[in-house]
Amino acid sequence: MPKELKVTMLGNRGVGKTSVLTAMYEQFSDTFEEADLQLTPDSESSALLQKRLGQLKALLDDFEATGGLEGDQKPQSFKFGLGKIGDKPSLQLTFQDFPGEYIDKDGEFVKKVMHECVAVLIAIDAPALMEANGKWHHLMNRPKQICDFFKISYGDLKEPRLVILVPVRCEKYLQNEEDAKKLRNCIKDKYAELFRLFKSENLLTKIACVITPVQTVGTVIFNNIRVENKKPHFYFRKISHDAGYSPKDSDQPLRYLLSFLLKLHYGTKWGWFNPIRHWLGWDRYLLEAARQSASQCKSSGGFVIIQGEDKLFIGK
Template structure:
């Protein structure tokens, strides 16, 4: 089975595993009549089920410790994609790295592992802790989201890339900031400010023609809102609350990163060019029109307003 790599990027505790959980769960709810099936392997399924149970049983008010939580090791999540009832055609390998891998005290081989995987990935999904980006004019953004570290990874990993890539900025825990046009506009503006250096780098002459950049806000719970920041010594505690005592798990737009990913892969197939590891996509869709049509139908659901935006490289997302 052909395998494509996708990197989940962001410091520990930002919400990458919750994003993956909601992405998979909402894919199942949004595929509609398309003939697609996304199946996690046994280990991935067990991890995702644990996180899903946590998301569905949140207390009325809770604190996300975010950057204070440490992930001891990297995690691989494998999903098999194919037609319903048929042998899967493609394996999607999502790699999640703890932010500590890029700290100054971490071994060099850990830093190189992250860079190599980003270099080999069709797409990178950057999970953003949205309250850290938005509250107090982004006062906690550098500490929690570590944008300079993220930028440095791309500076090294995207040297001399020979094929198109997709970069997805995925604000999570963003429910509060999607309430009206003004807050939505401010969210996009703060992303452009908070990741200005990375966005500028991706717009340089050698990368502008190869890299598509999109913003896909993901409400991984949907029924919670950011409430306030409390201080624990010098550390901020981000407090969230449910919209009501009996509010249930209700994620929104969690499948959008996957829609954009499949749209991007379909576009690469339609280009019919020789691009290294993307040749598997050309061969795969070339011999299976039913799969190609199912992917096209699912990819048509990509949103591009109300907080969703293509910042560059729309040529790599145009499948009309």
């Protein structure tokens, strides 16, 4: 059996966690072909992701859409084998997704998952963050509540962790360098409490944190907000009537994860991760593939390393 590493998706209901995972899966073969890597889901994950992919592409059936996928009603583990093309997997990556309501209703479950996972992906609804002066940001993205989960779960952290903030539905805000800078600065401002926590004496040396925007459709941009019964509904439009499904940068969260693991392999003395150094050493090709992948991590425009560059294999 391949060794397992767990990653969790954290975010409120409807912010785009499932869309991020679906886009990552769909684009993997194209973006990692140069590294001779394949990502193979188990049968249950494959069936569900194929269904989600169909729903994501269906957003392009109409010129205007509400954009996004309905989340699952129960926790769902997406399991992928990572390995050399045509060979048995060397590593199992398990992405733990759970309904956004769990951050309100089952804090113990969320805490347990965060303890078990080497990385946390925080999905951020970009229009809720950026539009109407951020009026809907706290309702949709729950930044303070998410910060509280980290305070609880990482209070006695002993091992290094990677935290990736993933703005989604962000096509409108990445049209040029100036727009990307506004998105980046807005995240730094609205998640300042979380970043202060990560820079605290106990966590500064343990956490690597990055921002990696993902355009989960690529050709659908925010258009307007309509409020019904005091709840916002975000509407999007295609960039043209014949625009097709074309996600962008969905590879970046996984590239950063491989970058983090690669640096742990070569540089860490953390007890829990010592086995990683051992069993990753059995597959030299995987280390070389991770190195090649890490060299393509983006760190400009909307992408930024908040802290912990020394824990990432960037520019090495």
